[in-house]
Amino acid sequence: MRILVDILHPKQAHFFRPLIVRWQARGDTVQIVTRDKDITHLLLRRFGFSYRCLSRQQRGAGLVAELLLRWGRMARLLRRFRPDVALSVTGISTALPARLLGIPNIAFTDTETAVLSNRIAFPFADRILTPAWFVGDFGPRHHRYRGFHEWAYLHPAEFQPDPDRVRAAGINPDEPYAVVRFVRWNAVHDRGELGLHPADAVTLVQELARRMRVYLTSEVPPPPALQPYLSPAPVELMHHVLAFARLLTGESPSMGTEAALLGVPSVVASTWAGRCGNMQVLEREFGLMQVFRRGSDAVQATLALAENPPSAAAIAARRAALVQDLEYIPDVVERHLREVLHER
Template sequence: MKILIDIGHPAHVHYFKNTIRILKEKGHEITITARNKEVAFNLLDTYHLPYVSRGSGGKGIIGKLLYLLKGNAVIARVARTFRPDIFLSFGSPYAAQVSKLFGKPHIAFDDTEYAKLEHFMYLPFTDTVVTPDVFRKNMGARQVRYKGFIELCHLAPTQFQPDESILAELGLSRSDRYVILRFIAWQASHDMGQRGLNLEQKLTLVHELSRHTRVFISAEGDLPPELEPYRLRLAPAKFHSFLAFASLYIGEGETTANECAILGTPNILINSLVAPETCLGVHLELQQYGLQELFENYEGLMEKALELLKDKTKVVYQERLQKMLGEKIDVSAFMTWLIENYPTSLSQLKAQPDYSDKFRLTLKAKQ
């Protein structure tokens, strides 16, 4: 089988990397197209995943529309040579639209209910949409659900074990406590009109938290001079190990907050999109498990941060994590099965909605 995978964000590299490895080991052929966004190319290179660049995207409505044409042209050129049997993506309108030009199925994973523009651009051209079971939007007959979070693709215990050696690179030991702050650029189409922390709030957070622990900042783009000394300087592929050993994460970035939850790291997600009308189903479920704190604005944030920095908090989070993992599936194994056996796998899921339970995570008993 030949599979064309489109990567639009660094997180997508993580979502698909294990499935790519397994499929290649079984003799399937994979071709990747990718947008030059943040550290996506760095990750693809690190994991030795060859790719064709479709450029860095466009800004503003006109720029994004022009880039849609460019992105489609690049993928179509690759597909014309590669001749894929299936197109796969995380909600890519480019892969979806090109798949229809070639008369091939497009499978889209998605977990972002409020991404209305993306849905408008990819759904009409997509054969199957795969979402977590807590996804709050009905995508119609093409939708299938699974019991898990997309971040389990790369951070489930079956797929990932943190590397303690990365701490020494930053002058830390296993017993040291530290906080990670993440600030995003707010440039995605679904970010329009949304907000997180303003500069004054960022400065206050850093000043107050620095009195209790070391602070590192992960940021999209530039930081003001006052905050630049706190910037995290670490190879992107090592970032998840750094998250795993952190005492606390506070950030505007939703994916990173979810990754912390999957790792059992206390975390606070702060942005206006967690308001009741737009909050993602995955955030609400992680909150119910006690694995994520949600803040629409800055009010009460500092008090909650200091509360979570108490000594026993991470132990409690790890206990909650085990309960959550025991109720979820190995999403990479499920994804691999779905693609390799498509469309028979789709028919099985339609006939037996709980079929994905066969991929339930197997957890090792603690010694």
Template sequence: MKIMVNIGHPAQVHLFKNFIWEMSKRGHELLISASDKEMAYTLLDSYGLGYIKLGSPGKSMAKKIINMLAMDVKIYAAARKFKPDIFLAHASICSPQISRAMKKPMINFDDDEHTYAFYKHLASCVCGFSGFRIAGENIIKIDSYKELAYLHPNWYHPDKSILGEKNVPFDGDYVVLRFAAWNAFHDVGKSGLGLEEKKKLIRELEKYARVLITSEDPLPEELKKYGIQSDPNKIHDIIYNARLLVCDSGTMATEAAILGTPTVRCNSYVGKNDLHNFIQLEQKYGLIFNYRNSDEAIGKAVEILKDQGTKREWKRKSDVLLADKIDVTSFMIWLVENYPQSLQEMKDHPEVQYQFKQGAMRRPLAASPPGEIRVNTHKY
């Protein structure tokens, strides 16, 4: 089978990496196209994954529209030569257009519904993760989070050797701050923490622990000393070993929750219209705290740091979550290898997905080391 995977964000490198490695080992051929978004290229290079460079999506809305057309052309040209049997992406607008033009099936994974209106008539199948509230003829619901494609215990094994590396403290006595860029297509009218709020957050938290920052946008000069210096592909080990994550972003909040690290999330999405996955992580599992007000978020962060037993309690809570949710990568492999019969089976018997719950399946093969991937980009 020939599979074309589109990467539009660094988080999607993690989403698809184990799927790509495992499908390659099974003899399938894959072609990756990738946008130059934050550290996407750096991550792909670090994992030894070859890819077609689509360029930057741009920051302004006008640039995004113009660049999307240019990306469409590049994806279509590559696909015409590669001749894929199926397309895969996450909340992509480009890939469904190309798959429809080539009359090939396209599976779009989605968890936030922001771009659904732009591709709903084009994708053959939409896989909605926990929190995806839209229902439809071509939508199947996955009882899991996209982050469990790479942080499920079947695929991720925490590494404490990160402690003491670069500027990460040996004793793990540190907090991680994650700041989003807020220039994505779906972020119009939304906001995270302002610069003064970030500085206040840092002042309060460094009274109790070392502060490390990871940011989509370049840090201002006065905050650069807090920047994480370790390799980007080690960020999950850094989060796992941290005492706390405070962020105004989404993906990393879910990652920290899964890893059992207390999480405080603060942005203008929070409220009655917040994404359901964040509501579930807070109200059902008690793993994150969501705030619109930065002072309330800072107060909760300080409260967590003052309690030395919080990490132990969060590990117990994350174990409950892991027992509920399915292994996304193993599900993806089953869905693609058995498509379209698997799609119909999910529609008729959605409980079939629970064969991929922890303890209900054989442990899959470990992810392949870099370099064992059948992806050739030179002729595309």
């Protein structure tokens, strides 16, 4: 089988990694195409994957020009490569060219607030896959599964936390510590949304550091006062570091979801995350995440969690309840691949 995978974001590199490994192992031909954004290419190189970059991330009005460029380059690549199927999270740069060329395509999403990209891509997708608790309905081509994008690469078959790798990165996994995550807020669905005010961010880290060691990871350069707290771990070890943390706090719903799946409670400051099904189920049904629209409320909740954490047994029980019925995402994708190709 010939498969094209479009990777636009570092998280998507993690999401597709187990599938690409599986496909390559059985002799399928996989063409990875990318967008030069943050650490996407670094991760793909660390995974040992070759790729073709179609564009560099643009901002503001440049996003329209970038999308048009990607559509043109994607169409030319699809004509040459002639995949049996094209896959992408969002489908924003694959769905339209693939539909025009008669190539089956599958789009994934877990972000209800990505309204614009969903409206552009999904009318042209042969199948749209979302978590079961996704808020919204895209019609008969919309299929749901019990899982999270993050479960694709944090399932025990794909990931086992390794304390020795954490120690090798200069972090003691036996010492109480927190991971703090700041994000860039430049995605299309981030427009008009907020996380932590800069003053709240400094207060969060400094006050939390009075209670336990803090390791900061940030998509943007932190202010000088927070530079000493930057994590020494390389990016490919962050999930190992996160797995041994006492808590995660900051602005990243995706990392909050990763934390929940690893059995680490989290606090997320975001004006949009609470509207998403993933965050609602993690907060309301399993008590593994707290989401706040106001950054100051997130700071107070984080400090309260640090001072009065749930017992390890309670957190383990919540995680066990969460993961017990989740589907293995690579198998979910393979099933839908077969069905889409059979329909054609």
